[in-house]
Amino acid sequence: MNDLKQAPERETLILRIIWMVLFFFVWQFAEILLLLVVLLQLLMRLIRGEVHTGVQQFGDSLSQYLAQIGRFATFNTEQKPWPFSDWPAPRPAESERIVEVPGNGGVQP
Numbered sequence: 001m002n003d004l005k006q007a008p009e010r011e012t013l014i015l016r017i018i019w020m021v022l023f024f025f026v027w028q029f030a031e032i033l034l035l036l037v038v039l040l041q042l043l044m045r046l047i048r049g050e051v052h053t054g055v056q057q058f059g060d061s062l063s064q065y066l067a068q069i070g071r072f073a074t075f076n077t078e079q080k081p082w083p084f085s086d087w088p089a090p091r092p093a094e095s096e097r098i099v100e101v102p103g104n105g106g107v108q109p
Contacts, residue, residue, distance in 0.1 A: 019080060020073050020097040023073060023081065026069065026081075027066065027073075030065060030069070031066070032064050034059065034063065034066065036056060037055060038059070040052075041055050056090075057090035058090070060088075060090040061087060061088045062090035066080070069081050
């Protein structure tokens with residue numbers, strides 16, 4: 001009886017390992033793509049003096065996607081990343097601002 005229960009669990013684990021290997025290669029590609037986004041955004045900032053909103057939003061979505069792959073690979077979730085789930089939506093950009101930290105009397109950027 002115990003062998004019957006372990007067989008599906010082993011098949012599930014083997015399938016997950018296959019997905020993890022596949023997402024490892026997707027991670028490698030996405031990492032290079034993120035580097036290109038960073039360089040493009042840096043060039044846009046140097047040339048135009050401001051960031052490109054579309055590139056900024058794509059960079060945020062891509063970084064969230066990489067986080068989803070990491071969560072799946074480290075067994076923090078059973079939800080497989082895109083294309084098995086929705087592509088992450090970009091979040092609003094945080095602007096750099098001065099925030100007063102209570103308790104230490106200082107100001108922290």
